[in-house]
Amino acid sequence: MPPSLTAENTSGRPRRFVIAGMEGCTNCSVCEVRANGICSALRDDELELLARAAVRMAVPPGHIFIEEGSRATDFFNITGGTVKLFKSLPDGRRQITGFVSVGHFLGLAVSDRYAFGAEAIDQVRLCRFSRPKLESMIEEFPRMERRLLAEAANELVAAQDQMLLLGRKTARERVASFLYGQLEVHYGDAIPADARISFPMTRADIADFLGLTVETVSRTLSGLRRDGLVTLNAGHTIGVALPARLKAIAWGDAG
Amino acid sequence: MPPSLTAENTSGRPRRFVIAGMEGCTNCSVCEVRANGICSALRDDELELLARAAVRMAVPPGHIFIEEGSRATDFFNITGGTVKLFKSLPDGRRQITGFVSVGHFLGLAVSDRYAFGAEAIDQVRLCRFSRPKLESMIEEFPRMERRLLAEAANELVAAQDQMLLLGRKTARERVASFLYGQLEVHYGDAIPADARISFPMTRADIADFLGLTVETVSRTLSGLRRDGLVTLNAGHTIGVALPARLKAIAWGDAG
């Protein structure tokens, strides 16, 4: 029971999010994230089958569409927006384990319960597959399994990096790591000098991701600005003059 | 180039670690971890093929057999002993990302470099496969891929738990979590009241796993003993009278 997902066209919201030709889309071959998602592992004719198993959905900002510990009935493939994944302690302490966006696959689990929660940060679009349906798809198209294994391996590497950050880095190193990570998300390997990033998450999200408090994130960003390493613009946009310096800080070259 | 692995029978060490019938073992169907490892996904006749690709090795305590950042030429399947996986910062700060033992598969990575290091804690035995060989095996036996995906998914769940621990738990909660985790390793789901665990890792290993210092681990264990929650015996053996209390502490029910 995915808690109250906002299915396309059934929400009371303005329709501007519904791109022409997407309502009740059954043709994955024209999907905007065809190149990114698990679907990239399939040929056009195979996508035909996938289409029948997929339900396209829109999730409004702040909406939790995977409840931690609930029955894992579905898999999701994100086709737009940014999602935060998290785990919580009974008393409310929260750790964000990752931010994921377009092309990301969600819900892989051996257990029958989700081990984490997922909340939309901005307006999110996704494809939903029922567990049995996806499993039969995998049965039929082993290339999809290959793709999932690759994605899981990548996530594992990211998780290990994050453990190093949470266990051993200082606040300054953590914030620098986060910013540099955002640079990589936006620019890939080719990060220009004098780069500019803009991200949807709040200071509280960043704090919960880095294992810090909002105050420390705020202070640390101010510190980086004072040192001429970043410029804090209005909203969630940050300029980075010397990405290499930021990277050095992120990896312990204090400065 | 796996740095100086100690191949069976080629080391100058006493032979007592070499169990009869294992030298140059080419028969995986009698393997002692048949039920645990990736090999469990295969039928007996398929194991015949696997045997030809595997090289059995012994790794002495303290020996690093995967060097962080080195070329990922091989995969490993642990058949005995305990291994610590870790990541380091240039200045030497170290985070242990996991302890793994019998049946665990190592080396899954999309990149051509290992993202982590691996060091034997006690006497370790393992099967080594070359990357291309394992890949062709997977090609041939999709069930193996299924098995790897399941293992990766489980590791991901463990990694998320560890992120919650490192980012949001207190020292006491971390140590309690570690001890309870060890109880689960030893007893599975059926943890008896008045349990007893014995583990091979040092206080320094535990500290690097929990993102603490040795002193804090030591003090925290002493604190738990003072509170009558554990008994610290000589060596690396710890008694736990009330596992349920420990679990409660691990999840934030302060006490």
Added chain:
DNA sequence: GATAAGCAATGATTTAGGTCAACGCTGTTA
């Protein structure tokens, strides 16, 4: 059996980051 090296425990002191509190800005509701 003296010396050294590795591991664990504990005490004294310091500090990085948390907590508590105030304030400013922007956008929304009444």
Added chain:
DNA sequence: TAACAGCGTTGACCTAAATCATTGCTTATC
């Protein structure tokens, strides 16, 4: 146009855990 809520920043103060230092084991080496 006031009241309010959400978000971010900054200051004052506090504390959990780090750091530094000492001691007491074992086990290994000469």
